Amino acid sequence: MKSCITISLVEEARGGPFVLWDGLEKSIAFAGELGYDAVEIFAPSVESLNLDSLGNLLDAAGVRLAALGTGAGWVKHRLQLADPDPKKRADARAFVRTIIDAAGGFGAMAIIGSMQGRSEGDVDSKTALAYLAEALEDGGQHASQYNVPLIYEPLNRYETNQCCTVAQGVELLRSLSTSNVRLLCDLFHMGIEETDIADALVTGGDLVGHIHFVDSNRRPVGYGHMQYGRIIEALRTIGYRGYLCAEAFPWPDPHEAARQTMRAFRYWTQSD
Secondary structure: OEEEEEEEOOHHHOOOOOOEOOHHHHHHHHHHHHOOOEEEEEOOOHHHOOHHHHHHHHHHHOOEEEEEEOOHHHHOOOOOOOOOOHHHHHHHHHHHHHHHHHHHOOOOEEEEOHHHOOOEOOEOHHHHHHHHHHHHHHHHHHHHHHOOOEEEOOOOOOOOOOOOOHHHHHHHHHOOOOOOEEEEEEHHHHHHHOOOHHHHHHHHHHHEEEEEOOOOOOOOOOOOOOOOHHHHHHHHHOOOOOEEEEOOOOOOOHHHHHHHHHHHHHHHHOOO
């Protein structure tokens, strides 16, 4: 398994669960100094990124790009994939494709989390899920040209009423015609929704494509009460070789949160 840390460039999300906030140059360099394998970036849009400069920063730090998040599509631009307005749904899918294209150039994945939307008002649960499936079909097929999967994240019940558990995510992905969508299993969301996190990861099996490595209170690993022994064992059981990525509050501060996550990563993966 490989280490990864989140970087946010979205001012509207300040205070949210992203570890590093000091811009790409400082954040990527710091991740490299600590020995991280990769970064996951939460950007306002593709237009806000200088992709050539990003590539140079990654190369200089010896760090890969693991993924780009699409969450600013909702947080900043108010786009979501279950919108009742067909034009807005199309705009949301187009935004996702731009993130896929930017990430794909680095061999990285795009993540759909908060953009999945929810059923409410004029959109019932069956319709909302159908809209989400349509978007995942579109995004998964689009990502295939880069030989990377699209990543879909089940969220807890307070953030969506689409898929909240790994089993629900598996059912959704199995219903698609594309086989190029994988699950992001976020340990914080799983701590709310799953009866047993380790068993849920085994249920996800080969559909598990990315892990958000975080503690029970959304602080860095080691600052909550989550038990990781069986979780890591489950990941080894399913042959997971992807990233353990810190999507955590920058507590007590960004640099210490990054250091603590790396200490925890090395402790739990030392036999890999």
